[in-house]
Amino acid sequence: MPQQTRQAARGGAEATPPDAGVPLALGMPRPARRPDRRAVHWWLTQNLLVVVPVLAALAAAALTPDAPSWLWTVLAVLCPVGVGYALLTPWYRYRVHRWEAGDDAVCATSGWLTREWRVVPFTRIQTLDSRRGPLMQLFGLSAVTVTTASAAGPVTIVGLDKGLADELVRDLTERVRALREDGT
Structure with missing residues (x-):
């Protein structure tokens, strides 16, 4: 039986992702949240x-x-x-792009010719950025970029509602700050 996403488990309308049967590494979040419909x-x-x-x-x-x-x-x-x-x-793109901010990491899938699944542990996050271009502003959307020292580059979650993107940056900033204060 495929695992349910967090949103579906809470009674949301979000269906399980197409790769729900793929086993995950222990503690890694399954990217289940889609970009905003806009x-x-x-x-x-x-x-x-x-x-x-x-x-x-x-x-x-x-x-x-x-x-x-x-x-x-x-x-x-x-x-x-x-x-x-x-x-x-x-x-x-709407069907493929997914993201999730779990307990220990941020996970995102993207791409349309080749699919990429990226997991960024909170301990590796160096900067968090929110970006809104002119068209994004017109549609009320934002993009959140999670930067690490990885050679693969940053993870960017696009098509988020502006309020959700701001909340995500605040939440991730607090989680990373709490990890740094714990000495890890």
Whole structure:
């Protein structure tokens, strides 16, 4: 029987993650919390801000009098690919991205071509940052970056509600501070 997530165990609507049958190292949290639902719209907007200008520039180039005929073929191929990318990847990212702040560590999964599962023990946390770009502010979202001395780089949890991100940074800061004061 797959393990239940903390939220599902408390009666929340969150389902168990797809990899619920995978055994975990003792004490490691299972990433079960998803980004805020508004993250889908944020990712969609980001994609459209790239795809639409590229397709518009390509169409404008194809409409010039001296344009080569093969440009229409390129446009015909790139339009469905670009639109499919813009519309489908935000939902896939929402399905894959997960995070959890357990008793001893922060855990996050991300990626869409290759999936990455990162666990950061509280004893290894060096800095905690919260970031809000212009589009994130428009959608009321934030990203929390947990930095360690690891060569793999920081763990970034994206698409969090601003209030939840602020609360997460405060909570993790207090937990790390308590560990440092204990001398560990």
